[in-house]
Amino acid sequence: MSRSGRDPNEKLRTGKGRTNSSARWLQRQLSDPYVRQAKADGYRSRAAYKLAELDDRFALIKKASRVVDLGIAPGGWSQVVRQRNPRAGVVGIDLLPTDPIEGVTIFQMDFMADAAPAALESALDGAPDLILSDMAANTVGHKQTDHLRTMGLVETAADFAIATLEPGGAFVAKVLAGGTDTALLGLLKRHFTVVKHAKPPASRKDSSEWYVIAQGFKGRD
DSSP states (O other): OOTTSOOTTHHHHHOTTOOHHHHHHHHHHHHOHHHHHHHHHTOSSTTHHHHHHHHHHHOOSTTOSEEEEETOTTOHHHHHHHHHOTTSEEEEEESSOOOOOTTEEEEESOTTSTTHHHHHHHTSSSOOSEEEEOOOOOOOSOHHHHHHHHHHHHHHHHHHHHHHOOTTOEEEEEEOTTOSOHHHHHHHHHHEEEEEEEOOTTSOTTOOOEEEEEEEEOOOO
């Protein structure tokens, strides 16, 4: 039973016409402590805790002055950045609409569009020193295809980071099972002093997502 005394399965029983997959998703949401905590803490999504946990481990946010949030919608990661470092300038981008966040400049556009990098750079007063990417491609249900599509986004985000980051800066990106492929890992190791993989506790155990954390940008050749 929930704290309100209502059976958390009640909505499932009364939701006529709901598919099995949507019923499973709803059941998981209703029983997920991170979902409940996000509501209590005012975060827009449970994903906020993934960044918070990564920050607790890798100290990403406190020293950042200019932050780029790739795949910002619905805004949980930028909320964490603003909460932990209110002085940092933050700019985000997503195809999906994102409600305004105080202190954050938001672009609703495709990060893969030619104009996107310049728009992000122009919104910051200087080079970013932290680039965050929680982007993932829309899945088609074919594991290898989904992995390749998401890794394509990660590779583009890494190229953007290498082209724009302040020396000493950091890059964090979501990758799927199989981790960071050899070529991308080699690229990151050439340009950053430390490159690690992590799966924060808030990432569901049955999820294939991991995060690559690259710190200490060496600068451009």
